[in-house]
Amino acid sequence: MGKTFKLLGIGVVAATLSLEGISWLLRCLRDGRGRPVKEVLFFPSTVTCINHLFLPGPCSCPLPHGDSTPFTRLLRHLLSARSSLDLCIFAFSSQELCRVVQELHRQRGVSVRVVTDKDYMMISGSQIGALRKAGISVRHELGGFHMHHKFAVVDKKLLITGSLNWTHQAVQGNKENVLVTEDSGFVRPFLQEFEKLWEANDPARSAALSDFIML
Amino acid sequence: MGKTFKLLGIGVVAATLSLEGISWLLRCLRDGRGRPVKEVLFFPSTVTCINHLFLPGPCSCPLPHGDSTPFTRLLRHLLSARSSLDLCIFAFSSQELCRVVQELHRQRGVSVRVVTDKDYMMISGSQIGALRKAGISVRHELGGFHMHHKFAVVDKKLLITGSLNWTHQAVQGNKENVLVTEDSGFVRPFLQEFEKLWEANDPARSAALSDFIML
Numbered sequence: 001m002g003k004t005f006k007l008l009g010i011g012v013v014a015a016t017l018s019l020e021g022i023s024w025l026l027r028c029l030r031d032g033r034g035r036p037v038k039e040v041l042f043f044p045s046t047v048t049c050i051n052h053l054f055l056p057g058p059c060s061c062p063l064p065h066g067d068s069t070p071f072t073r074l075l076r077h078l079l080s081a082r083s084s085l086d087l088c089i090f091a092f093s094s095q096e097l098c099r100v101v102q103e104l105h106r107q108r109g110v111s112v113r114v115v116t117d118k119d120y121m122m123i124s125g126s127q128i129g130a131l132r133k134a135g136i137s138v139r140h141e142l143g144g145f146h147m148h149h150k151f152a153v154v155d156k157k158l159l160i161t162g163s164l165n166w167t168h169q170a171v172q173g174n175k176e177n178v179l180v181t182e183d184s185g186f187v188r189p190f191l192q193e194f195e196k197l198w199e200a201n202d203p204a205r206s207a208a209l210s211d212f213i214m215l
Numbered sequence: 216m217g218k219t220f221k222l223l224g225i226g227v228v229a230a231t232l233s234l235e236g237i238s239w240l241l242r243c244l245r246d247g248r249g250r251p252v253k254e255v256l257f258f259p260s261t262v263t264c265i266n267h268l269f270l271p272g273p274c275s276c277p278l279p280h281g282d283s284t285p286f287t288r289l290l291r292h293l294l295s296a297r298s299s300l301d302l303c304i305f306a307f308s309s310q311e312l313c314r315v316v317q318e319l320h321r322q323r324g325v326s327v328r329v330v331t332d333k334d335y336m337m338i339s340g341s342q343i344g345a346l347r348k349a350g351i352s353v354r355h356e357l358g359g360f361h362m363h364h365k366f367a368v369v370d371k372k373l374l375i376t377g378s379l380n381w382t383h384q385a386v387q388g389n390k391e392n393v394l395v396t397e398d399s400g401f402v403r404p405f406l407q408e409f410e411k412l413w414e415a416n417d418p419a420r421s422a423a424l425s426d427f428i429m430l
Contacts, residue, residue: 038400040401042404044360145259145389146384146388150378161377162376162378164363174360175362175363183253183398185253186394190255
């Protein structure tokens, strides 16, 4: 009886230590690849030079240099893309954000898809034309109302969403928010919404529908 | 030595069982009050009757009746308020959402504070005047750019944020998103932003500043 109890004790000690060890190991591995991103950015953001995000080395332009503004944080999240950027954006006239998207497409081989609003893509200063000229896949809302989303999903796992349109005024003037998260409970539905809008606004679908109506 | 080891075994077993028991108890208590809210709502939403959210019993109006549309989900989250509703909203012309806010203020004794945009509060159909007439505390952006947020915090612990302005077109026409979360990592910064905007747009502050400039 005493021996059995002793063995039971040894067993429990060994099991507890093993579980603790596995838990510690998992924590170490998790910390090694960083905690899941969870961040809120508020705008307006001060104007700083963003050249250092694209080119290594010092920059001598007259703008202030810094890396902790909400805008540079936003750009860094976007530039973290390694495979894909799925973007649903109502108004897109920021040249800096256009530079980021073009950099991802041209220099880093990231697959970029953009869904935008049909009315706002034609406003003065819109960067949608520049994206299309650069060979980026852009589709616009074919329905009767606005495609008013302002979200991006990076590499199918990082969601960037909020009130911020990608315009100069939104970034530097307005009170705006951007929420950044890797929580799959949020990322997954936004990815599904993107795919739904991407398919619904396929121009081939629209052409086929026009042909059907004209028959 | 044998006795010491036996006692050690008993101790470890007791400690392990206690920890497991406490953990189980905490899980039970947590499940009892429900898991933290985490939801994404996409719009447009179909039009359904919302009378049942305010009055018990059946309704015979001609609208379809249902409780699972994104809009009714949004209204239910707002109507869950017991103590406070802090709202930052760019455009507010939805009569249904105005009814919700007035219900919280008048019938349920919820402390409601609203920050809105100075230009959009004057557009045709804006409900801001109705809120002010009902005695609800409303402040509007005093700065030069737009207060473009669209978020609400219920009872200081539930964040509702996204692209959705509180307008008829946004709810029933546009492609929009609303993210709902109790994650304090998101709720806390939005509460701080609300308090910042509430203080910055205090009309007394503005009057004091005008007096100072006129001196």
